[in-house]
Amino acid sequence: MLRYLTAGESHGPALMAIIEGLPAYLSIDNEQVNYELWRRQQGYGRGYRMKIETDQVEFTSGLRFGKTRGSPLSFTIANRDYKNWGPRMSPTGLPPNDLQVVTKPRPGHADLAAALKYDYSDIRDALERASARNTATLVAVGAIARQLLAAFHIHLFSHIIQIGHESVNTETLHTMTMEEMARLAEQSPVRTADPEAEKRMMAAIDAAKEQGNTVGGIFEVIVTGVPVGLGSYAMPDRRLDGRIAGMLMGVQAIKGVEIGSGFESARQLGSTVHDAIYYETQRGFYRTTNGAGGIEGGISNGEAIVIRAAMKPIPTLYKPLPSVDMVTKEPYLATIERSDACAAPAAAVVGENAVAWVIAEAFMEKFGGDSIKEVKRNFESYLLQLKERS
Numbered sequence: 001m002l003r004y005l006t007a008g009e010s011h012g013p014a015l016m017a018i019i020e021g022l023p024a025y026l027s028i029d030n031e032q033v034n035y036e037l038w039r040r041q042q043g044y045g046r047g048y049r050m051k052i053e054t055d056q057v058e059f060t061s062g063l064r065f066g067k068t069r070g071s072p073l074s075f076t077i078a079n080r081d082y083k084n085w086g087p088r089m090s091p092t093g094l095p096p097n098d099l100q101v102v103t104k105p106r107p108g109h110a111d112l113a114a115a116l117k118y119d120y121s122d123i124r125d126a127l128e129r130a131s132a133r134n135t136a137t138l139v140a141v142g143a144i145a146r147q148l149l150a151a152f153h154i155h156l157f158s159h160i161i162q163i164g165h166e167s168v169n170t171e172t173l174h175t176m177t178m179e180e181m182a183r184l185a186e187q188s189p190v191r192t193a194d195p196e197a198e199k200r201m202m203a204a205i206d207a208a209k210e211q212g213n214t215v216g217g218i219f220e221v222i223v224t225g226v227p228v229g230l231g232s233y234a235m236p237d238r239r240l241d242g243r244i245a246g247m248l249m250g251v252q253a254i255k256g257v258e259i260g261s262g263f264e265s266a267r268q269l270g271s272t273v274h275d276a277i278y279y280e281t282q283r284g285f286y287r288t289t290n291g292a293g294g295i296e297g298g299i300s301n302g303e304a305i306v307i308r309a310a311m312k313p314i315p316t317l318y319k320p321l322p323s324v325d326m327v328t329k330e331p332y333l334a335t336i337e338r339s340d341a342c343a344a345p346a347a348a349v350v351g352e353n354a355v356a357w358v359i360a361e362a363f364m365e366k367f368g369g370d371s372i373k374e375v376k377r378n379f380e381s382y383l384l385q386l387k388e389r390s
């Protein structure tokens with residue numbers, strides 16, 4: 001069983017994670033992990049904080065000479081901004097005399113609900129962990145899972161399909177191969193594969209920013225090379241679609257997830273939605289469409305897994321919505337705080353790595369072994385079983 005746990009506050013000394021259950025002798029390239037962390041920090045619309053941070057993973061256990069040893073793997077990612085917060089975020093000691101507690105909750109953030117739930121007198125105790133800063137650890141965890149998947153030719157990419165009202169032209173995307181889409185998205189400041197839409201999307205972000213506003217978006221994650229058979233219909237919590245959706249909804253500001261034709265499938269007739277099954281001796285079973293998005297009955301069906309997630313606009317607004325001070329109960333207009341105007345391109349990278357984790361978990365459940373050699377043996381034996389049926 002593969003599992004992980006993360007810890008860390010946004011302006012505390014560091015973020016950290018422990019991963020347990022990786023097979024021994026899996027090669028881990030720390031530069032690959034750093035590359036994913038770098039990708040998460042990019043994206044048009046990000047705020048000043050991203051200029052302060054240069055996220056880098058520092059492994060502290062579980063790796064020797066770049067290979068896992070079957071023991072828990074742990075790492076930290078330093079918060080460079082901590083030096084600017086020092087005593088105000090010190091894990092030990094007393095609060096400084098000049099500490100200003102936060103009592104003004106931002107609509108759309110965790111502030112009010114969390115302060116009431118945990119009985120906090122300082123909203124900072126909520127926002128530090130609620131902050132999407134910790135998506136850095138999630139990305140690093142996913143980047144490690146991704147290296148396991150790559151050993152079995154499973155790959156992922158993501159691209160933005162909508163920012164505010166501006167969406168990609170699906171006709172344009174249909175003329176491209178997945179490799180082209182991935183390459184174009186990688187080069188785009190908003191991570192979209194449609195160069196025409198890119199201009200409109202950047203303008204939408206600029207317009208929101210100028211108005212002291214924020215804007216959300218939709219990203220798509222595509223996973224290729226997943227064999228038939230990950231996940232199960234046997235119990236709801238074993239369904240691959242449910243696990244992917246749960247993981248993505250676990251990311252800050254993600255408010256909707258769909259697999260394949262998703263919400264659109266509710267508007268279409270069954271004959272349009274479902275993917276006909278064909279057979280040829282050379283190819284075995286195959287489909288010519290993928291409305292199911294690669295998952296049927298909670299099980300991967302061998303097609304590419306296609307997932308979309310919707311991100312709401314960032315809650316911290318330069319022109320804030322009305323809210324009430326938790327102590328005085330008086331209405332206030334919040335003081336201006338630095339913030340992202342749009343973080344959907346960054347969220348796409350988070351989504352991609354978060355999905356990698358879920359696929360790796362399901363993969364290890366099916367083919368799990370204590371060494372990478374054992375996992376490969378299990379995997380290859382299953383491929384032979386599939387071949388016998390085709």
Ligand SMILES: Cc1cc2nc3c(=O)[nH]c(=O)nc-3n(C[C@H](O)[C@H](O)[C@H](O)COP(=O)(O)O)c2cc1C
Binds near residue numbers: 254314315
């Ligand atoms: C990559 C990323 C960056 C974010 N940046 C900010 C930000 O700068 N300011 C902000 O108020 N919220 C930001 N958010 C969103 C908040 O973290 C999120 O809305 C908040 O934790 C409340 O959770 P909820 O939206 O899931 O209800 C960001 C989210 C992500 C995924």
Ligand SMILES: C=C(O[C@@H]1CC(C(=O)O)=C[C@@H](OP(=O)(O)O)[C@H]1O)C(=O)O
Binds near residue numbers: 047134136
């Ligand atoms: C730090 C990150 O994102 C942060 C997420 C975030 C929030 O409220 O979610 C608020 C902002 O934090 P700060 O107030 O320190 O600028 C973002 O910068 C990051 O992505 O690494």
